[in-house]
Every structure is written in structure tokens, then in C-alpha cells.
Amino acid sequence: PPGVSRAREHAGRSRAMSSTSASAFVDALTSDALTLASTCVLAASVVGLIGVRCAGGKTTSASVSSWVSSWFARASSAQAPANAFDSAGKVRLTVFYGTQTGTSERYAREVVAHARARYKDAVAARAVDLETINAMDAEDVLKEEIGCCVFLQSTYGDGEPTDTSSDFVYWARDSASDGRLPDLLEGLTFSVFGLGNRSYEQFNAAAKMVHKALIDLGATALMKIHLGDDDQCLEQDFENWIEAFWPAFESKFGLHSDGGLDEELPRYEVIDMPGVDGERAAASQASKYEKEHSNARVAPTATKPYLSSVKSVRELHGKDADRSCVHVEFDITGTNVQYKHGDHLGVYAENGADITKRVAKALKCDLTRAFRLTKPSDAPASLSEPFSTPCTVQVAIARYADVLSAPRKQALAALASVATGKDAQKLAFLASPAGKDEFAKYITKPHRSLLEVMEDYPSAVPDLGLFFGAIAPRLAPRFYSISSSPAHDKNVITATVAVVKEKVATGRVHEGVASTFLQRAAEGQKIPVFVRTSTFRLPANPEAPVIMIGPGTGYAPFRGFLQERQVLKASGATLGPAMLFFGCRTQKNDFIYREEMEQALADGVITSLDVAFSRDGPKKVYVQDKIIAKGADVYPILKGTVGKNEGQIYVCGDAKNMAKDVNKALLSVLMREGDYAAHEAEEIIRRLTSDFRYHKDVW
Numbered sequence: 001p002p003g004v005s006r007a008r009e010h011a012g013r014s015r016a017m018s019s020t021s022a023s024a025f026v027d028a029l030t031s032d033a034l035t036l037a038s039t040c041v042l043a044a045s046v047v048g049l050i051g052v053r054c055a056g057g058k059t060t061s062a063s064v065s066s067w068v069s070s071w072f073a074r075a076s077s078a079q080a081p082a083n084a085f086d087s088a089g090k091v092r093l094t095v096f097y098g099t100q101t102g103t104s105e106r107y108a109r110e111v112v113a114h115a116r117a118r119y120k121d122a123v124a125a126r127a128v129d130l131e132t133i134n135a136m137d138a139e140d141v142l143k144e145e146i147g148c149c150v151f152l153q154s155t156y157g158d159g160e161p162t163d164t165s166s167d168f169v170y171w172a173r174d175s176a177s178d179g180r181l182p183d184l185l186e187g188l189t190f191s192v193f194g195l196g197n198r199s200y201e202q203f204n205a206a207a208k209m210v211h212k213a214l215i216d217l218g219a220t221a222l223m224k225i226h227l228g229d230d231d232q233c234l235e236q237d238f239e240n241w242i243e244a245f246w247p248a249f250e251s252k253f254g255l256h257s258d259g260g261l262d263e264e265l266p267r268y269e270v271i272d273m274p275g276v277d278g279e280r281a282a283a284s285q286a287s288k289y290e291k292e293h294s295n296a297r298v299a300p301t302a303t304k305p306y307l308s309s310v311k312s313v314r315e316l317h318g319k320d321a322d323r324s325c326v327h328v329e330f331d332i333t334g335t336n337v338q339y340k341h342g343d344h345l346g347v348y349a350e351n352g353a354d355i356t357k358r359v360a361k362a363l364k365c366d367l368t369r370a371f372r373l374t375k376p377s378d379a380p381a382s383l384s385e386p387f388s389t390p391c392t393v394q395v396a397i398a399r400y401a402d403v404l405s406a407p408r409k410q411a412l413a414a415l416a417s418v419a420t421g422k423d424a425q426k427l428a429f430l431a432s433p434a435g436k437d438e439f440a441k442y443i444t445k446p447h448r449s450l451l452e453v454m455e456d457y458p459s460a461v462p463d464l465g466l467f468f469g470a471i472a473p474r475l476a477p478r479f480y481s482i483s484s485s486p487a488h489d490k491n492v493i494t495a496t497v498a499v500v501k502e503k504v505a506t507g508r509v510h511e512g513v514a515s516t517f518l519q520r521a522a523e524g525q526k527i528p529v530f531v532r533t534s535t536f537r538l539p540a541n542p543e544a545p546v547i548m549i550g551p552g553t554g555y556a557p558f559r560g561f562l563q564e565r566q567v568l569k570a571s572g573a574t575l576g577p578a579m580l581f582f583g584c585r586t587q588k589n590d591f592i593y594r595e596e597m598e599q600a601l602a603d604g605v606i607t608s609l610d611v612a613f614s615r616d617g618p619k620k621v622y623v624q625d626k627i628i629a630k631g632a633d634v635y636p637i638l639k640g641t642v643g644k645n646e647g648q649i650y651v652c653g654d655a656k657n658m659a660k661d662v663n664k665a666l667l668s669v670l671m672r673e674g675d676y677a678a679h680e681a682e683e684i685i686r687r688l689t690s691d692f693r694y695h696k697d698v699w
Contacts, residue, residue: 101477109382161209236440265470268468289388349514402472418461548579
């Protein structure tokens with residue numbers, strides 16, 4: 001019993017304090033001797049057990065090694081907390097993930113796979129999507145968790161949790177802020193790894209929120225929070241966290257691993273379907289896919305998008321512009337695609353024909369080859385379910401393979417496994433911990449793509465099962481702020497797309513997968529889309545003043561705002577003041593939607609329009625400069641003297657520079673117009689944010 005144990009411990013300490021140094025020396029010798037003897041007996045016992053196990057039938061050295069490691073893990077786990085084990089005597093490890101694009105889900109599967117490889121039967125590991133946990137069930141779910149919980153939490157937008165994890169994250173925050181439940185999760189041990197981007201002002205805010213809330217609710221942090229930065233190298237940050245996690249996990253729960261139990265590379269089984277039968281099977285699957293994703297009566301989701309027809313694509317920049325920006329309209333007539341102004345449109349794009357051909361060439365595959373993928377029954381946990389097959393190599397690469405992003409180390413290890421000579425050695429080194437600096441120099445800094453790596457190492461030719469299982473990640477949807485309002489036209493949903501085309505350090509001209517795909521889309525072409533809801537909305541009261549700040553394609557949601565206000569005005573509603581700040585390079589080539597903005601001003605839909613041109617004059621002028629220049633009009637809305645504290649500020653666009661500069665401009669307005677000190681101005685901005693009057697849709 002705990003009381004007896006503590007009494008014995010106290011008595012032992014008393015005896016030790018009263019002992020002479022000589023007796024202490026003897027005690028130490030005796031202790032060492034006993035330890036040595038115990039170790040010998042333990043070793044002999046294990047040898048005997050191995051002999052008995054081997055005598056029972058065919059046993060390989062690998063299986064013996066695995067069994068011994070598992071045995072020692074179970075033996076040493078006597079040090080672990082008594083409530084850390086499930087009914088089968090295993091330490092439980094649950095990996096919760098909140099994902100927006102699939103990255104944290106992939107990491108979760110890898111953690112589970114690593115745990116199973118390292119500890120075998122000593123640990124019961126599983127991955128759980130936070131989407132399955134709502135606010136009503138969260139407390140019960142976490143109280144049932146024994147052992148250790150890992151939270152892989154992504155942050156997107158202005159510090160927001162992912163759509164799939166928002167219920168859980170806000171439950172944790174609200175429960176902790178209540179202050180009356182300090183012991184709610186006192187039996188929970190956890191670790192948090194955040195997936196974020198440092199260019200955002202609220203860097204990894206959702207992960208920080210989860211970590212703080214769990215501590216405030218009485219849970220015990222296994223280690224300090226680790227924050228991944230996608231602006232640098234998220235892959236390396238994840239590796240750094242997991243390398244620190246395993247020793248802490250083992251120490252806490254008395255586990256042992258020799259570190260040599262590497263997970264096998266995830267790969268699918270490939271069934272070739274040659275000839276006419278294969279062509280028919282692929283065509284049949286394509287027809288089935290179109291039918292499943294053309295059900296107009298079902299609201300589309302990320303897992304089951306709707307194939308919407310492209311109504312039109314038109315260029316928004318002038319003919320002399322050196323860049324491209326396109327307006328894309330999708331026809332949603334008679335469908336269940338529902339949205340509101342300010343929501344986001346998710347688009348599943350495809351690799352272009354030229355990219356698809358280059359990948360097929362690197363794989364030494366015929367584009368017309370038909371095949372089917374299946375998941376092996378003994379597949380590692382990191383292997384996801386295969387995409388829909390049978391299909392051709394051309395369809396598989398175009399629709400599912402992300403080959404223009406930088407490869408992960410697992411991909412390099414997989415390529416090394418099939419390469420020869422120096423190619424194999426170099427790839428294996430890049431994938432190893434020792435190759436960290438070389439990986440940064442060759443992959444991270446120059447933004448080298450997976451396709452470029454495959455072309456640099458031509459002897460590395462994986463089969464399709466390994467390529468889609470361990471090398472090429474699944475193409476994720478791209479999101480765009482919707483630039484229309486259903487109140488204006490319920491049959492159309494639009495996106496305003498800046499076409500990405502830039503030269504990177506390797507000399508490659510990088511073309512954005514989604515933006516290039518949409519730029520080249522033909523009228524009538526069907527593209528998988530779905531809607532992601534947002535809180536970026538006009539105030540419920542149309543008389544509340546609004547300030548809209550959106551340079552370039554950051555104007556997209558405000559186009560929907562203006563359409564919404566136009567309909568409200570036509571219905572007889574009284575509109576409050578609306579200031580619009582827009583910015584672009586030149587008036588001639590980049591002033592997108594100019595006619596619409598100027599018409600909205602003339603119609604009284606907005607009360608002011610200020611446009612900043614950064615390349616038209618001797619001095620560069622940006623939206624933040626225009627805000628400061630109009631400070632006398634901006635200040636009363638910030639302070640609430642106009643609009644009775646209902647005024648709203650909206651910022652959309654670049655997070656790395658513009659959004660931060662706009663924030664500084666607003667602070668400057670408060671200090672200059674209101675004579676506030678810097679810390680007072682910052683507090684006003686903080687209150688505007690906490691009161692949901694300062695909104696950001698940034699990327």
C-alpha cells in the first residue's frame with residue numbers, strides 16, 4: 001500500500017542517515033553484488049526461455065530477436081504507472097491528429113508504425129482522428145485514455161485549429177478557462193507536436209492552445225511542446241520531436257527498445273491488368289468515379305467532392321502583365337453545393353501532361369498501363385488505404401501523386417532501397433540522421449522537388465506499389481477564398497486564382513499544380529470541388545461599419561462581401577460605412593475587378609475606395625500606407641465611436657508581410673489619432689481580436 005511504502009522509504013532513509021561511511025561502503029558492495037547476481041539469473045532465465053521457444057518449432061533469428069526485445073520491454077515495464085496498461089498488459093499509446101491537408105494524419109500513422117516496430121507486443125498503439133471527438137464526448141474519451149496520448153495538431157489561417165479538430169480544441173480551451181476543473185485529466189500523460197508556419201502571426205496557436213489547456217486540466221506533459229515550422233522544414237522538426245519522444249516515453253513507462261527495429265517501407269501490392277480487359281476495367285472505374293462524385297443531392301465533402309463543371313475562365317490581368325490571375329466560375333445549378341460569402345473552395349487539381357510524362361519516364365512505365373492496388377494484410381500502420389483503382393498509370397500520376405513538393409526522408413530511403421551503386425549510397429545518406437545538413441542543402445533550401453530527385457538518380461526505379469506507398473504523397477486539395485455570394489447568384493461559385501510561376505534555386509521553373517490546372521481548365525471540364533466553412537463574414541447588422549483590406553487576390557472574399565451588400569441594399573436595408581483598401585503593382589495591368597469596385601462606390605455599396613499602386617510612381621505605395629493616410633476615418637471605427645462598437649476589420653492576403661504591416665498600420669493610427677502609447681494600442685487591437693471584430697483570412 002502507498003502508506004506502507006512511504007513509511008518504509010522514510011525508515012530506510014533514516015537508517016542510511018545514521019549509518020557510518022564504512023557501513024555505507026559495505027552496503028554499496030553488497031548491493032552491487034546482489035545486482036550482479038540478479039542479472040546473471042535473469043540472463044540465464046532468458047537463455048533458457050529462448051531454448052524452450054526454439055524447441056517448439058521453426059524460429060528465425062529475427063523472430064527470436066523480436067521476442068527477446070518484447071520480453072525485456074514487458075519485464076522493465078514494471079516501473080511504469082500501474083494504470084498505464086490495458087487489459088492485455090500492454091502500454092497504450094494513442095495518437096490524436098487534427099489535420100487540414102493530411103500531413104498530421106500521415107505523421108500519426110508513422111508514429112503508430114514506429115511504436116509497433118520498436119516495442120512489438122509491449123505497446124498497443126493506434127491513431128485517432130480528432131474529428132471523431134465532439135465536445136460532448138471529449139471528457140469521457142480522454143478519461144478512458146491510459147498510458148500516453150500524443151496530439152499532432154495543425155494550425156491554419158489566423159491561428160485557427162483545423163476544421164476536423166475545432167470541436168475538441170475549443171472544448172479543451174473552454175474547459176480549462178473555466179478554472180474549476182484543475183484535476184479533470186490528472187491521470188493523462190501527453191505530448192504535443194504542432195504543425196504550423198512561422199510566417200503567420202499566430203504561429204502554431206492551436207497546438208499551443210491544446211498544450212496549455214491539457215496542463216490546466218491537470219494532465220502531465222511528457223515533454224515540452226514541439227512546434228513544427230512549414231516555412232523552414234517541417235519534416236526535420238517532426239524528426240527532432242520523435243527522436244526526443246521515444247526516450248521520454250520509454251523512461252516514463254519502463255519500456256526498452258534496442259533502436260534497431262526499423263519499420264518496413266509501406267507499399268501496396270500491384271496487380272497488372274494488361275490488354276483489353278485492363279482497358280475496360282480502368283474505363284469502368286472512371287465511369288464509376290464520375291457517377292459517385294456527380295450526385296447533386298449530396299453535399300460535397302473533402303472525402304467525397306462534387307464534380308462541378310467549369311462555366312468560364314477569364315484572365316484578370318492586362319495583356320502586358322508578366323503575371324497571370326484568372327477568374328474561374330463553377331456551375332452549381334441544381335446541386336447541393338451550399339456556401340456563404342467568405343467561405344473557402346477546396347479544389348482537387350491534377351498534374352499537367354508534361355509532368356505526368358516525366359514521372360512515367362522516371363518510373364519506366366507506359367502511361368496506358370492499367371493496374372490495381374491492394375493493401376497487404378500485414379501492411380505497416382503508416383500505409384493508408386489505396387486510391388480508387390483499377391486505373392491507368394496516366395490517371396494515377398496525374399490525379400494522386402504529389403511530385404512537385406520536396407520529398408520526405410522516407411521517400412529518399414525508399415528510392416535508396418531500389419537504387420544501385422553511388423545513387424543508393426547518396427540517397428541512403430540523405431535519408432539518414434547523419435545526412436541532415438546535406439538534406440537541407442540539397443532539398444530544403446533550393447526547394448528541390450521529388451520529380452527532380454528522381455531524375456537526378458536514374459537508377460532508383462521503384463515499382464508502382466512502392467512509389468505510391470512510400471515515395472509520392474497524395475495530392476492534397478488547394479483552397480481558395482470564394483469570390484462570390486450566393487445571394488447574388490446561387491448557381492455560381494467563383495475563385496480568384498493567382499497563377500504561380502516562378503524560378504527556384506535549382507533553375508527549375510515551378511508552376512503551381514492547382515493554379516496552372518485552373519488556368520488551363522476548359523469550359524465544361526468537370527473538376528472535384530467542395531466547400532470549407534469560414535467565420536470570415538460580414539456583421540449580422542448591415543449598419544455596422546466595416547473596413548476591408550485586401551491587396552491582389554486578397555480582394556477575393558470582399559468581392560463576395562460587395563455582392564452581399566448590393567443585394568441587401570436592393571432589398572431596402574440601410575448600410576453602414578464600408579471602407580475598401582485594395583493594392584496591386586500597376587493600375588494598367590493588375591487592377592483586377594476595377595469596374596466592379598468603382599461601380600460599388602458609385603452605387604453606395606461602399607463609402608470609400610483607396611487603391612495603392614506599388615510600381616506606378618517613384619515611391620512604392622502599399623495598402624498600409626493608405627490606411628495611415630485615412631487614419632482620421634479608420635480611427636473612429638477602431639475605437640467604436642462610429643458604429644457603437646460593432647465595427648469590423650477584415651484583412652485578407654499574404655500572411656508573411658502584408659498582414660503584419662497592416663497590423664502595424666492600425667497600431668500607428670491608434671497612437672497618432674488617439675494619442676495612445678504603444679502598449680495601449682496593442683491592448684486595443686487584442687480586444688478587437690478577442691471580441692471577434694478583427695478578422696484575418698491569410699495565407
